[in-house]
Amino acid sequence: MANAQTTQELADIRExxxxxxxxxxxxxxxNTDLMRTCFIPDAxxxxxxxxxxxxxxxxxxxxxxSLAPFKTVNHSISSIRIEVDGDDATGDLHIFATMMLADSxxxxxxxxxxxxxxxxxxxxxxxxxxxxxxxxQYEAPLTDIDFPGVGGINP
Numbered sequence: 380m381a382n383a384q385t386t387q388e389l390a391d392i393r394e395x396x397x398x399x400x401x402x403x404x405x406x407x408x409x410n411t412d413l414m415r416t417c418f419i420p421d422a423x424x425x426x427x428x429x430x431x432x433x434x435x436x437x438x439x440x441x442x443x444x445s446l447a448p449f450k451t452v453n454h455s456i457s458s459i460r461i462e463v464d465g466d467d468a469t470g471d472l473h474i475f476a477t478m479m480l481a482d483s484x485x486x487x488x489x490x491x492x493x494x495x496x497x498x499x500x501x502x503x504x505x506x507x508x509x510x511x512x513x514x515x516q517y518e519a520p521l522t523d524i525d526f527p528g529v530g531g532i533n534p
Contacts, residue, residue: 388463391463391468391499391504392461392463392468394503394504395461395463395468395470395497395504396459396461398417398497398503398504398505398506399456399459399470399472399495400456401413401416401417402414402417402454402506403454403455403456403474405417405442406442406446406452406454406476407452407453407454409442409443409446410442411439411440411442411443412439414438414439414442415435415436415439416502416505417435417439417505417506418434418435418436418438418439418505418506418507419435419498419500419505419506419507420434420435420436421434421435422434422435422438422505422506422507422508422509423507423508423509424438424506424508424509424511425509425510425511426438426509426511427511427512427513428511428512428513429512435505435506446478447481448478448480448481448482449478449479449480449481450479450480450481451478451479452476452477452478452479453476453477453478454474454475454476455474455475455476455477456472456473456474457472457473457474457475458471458472458473459471459472459473460472465499466498466499467496467497467498467499468496468497468498468499468504469494469495469496469497470493470494470495470496470497471492471493471494471495472492472493472495473490473491473492473493474490474491474493475488475489475490475491476488476489476491479521484520484521485518485519485520485521486518486519486520486521487516487517487518488515488516488517488518488519489513489515489516490513490514490515490516491511491512491513491514492511492512492513492514493509493510493511493512494509494510495508495509495510496508496509
């Protein structure tokens with residue numbers, strides 16, 4: 380039988396995973412208000428291997444303009460590891476962003492290594508620190524969606 384501390388740690392890990400999922404959902408839906416709920420206001424955020432620095436609010440405010448070149452985006456999370464230590468936690472994960480260009484029939488896929496620091500707040504877990512470093516990217520042409528024997532559609 381799990382003790383109370385283990386049960387609390389499992390609940391914290393679940394809440395942090397939901398936070399990371401909320402971040403991806405906010406990106407994909409271009410939802411600035413939802414994105415703002417992911418970070419403490421003065422978060423220390425380093426994106427693109429240190430090329431861009433943000434706090435939590437400025438990152439949320441930059442969300443919609445930064446995605447303007449893309450018709451659709453999809454952020455998928457993988458290889459996630461979360462360690463909880465009281466009211467602090469760390470996360471190490473990969474995010475794969477698939478982005479369909481708005482002005483070209485092509486898609487960009489980018490793999491990013493993310494290292495996070497989380498803090499427990501009165502409103503739940505939030506990102507306090509993030510290091511975002513792309514490790515792969517490619518661009519490929521789009522093809523028609525085809526369902527063999529049924530037909531397809533052109534995105």
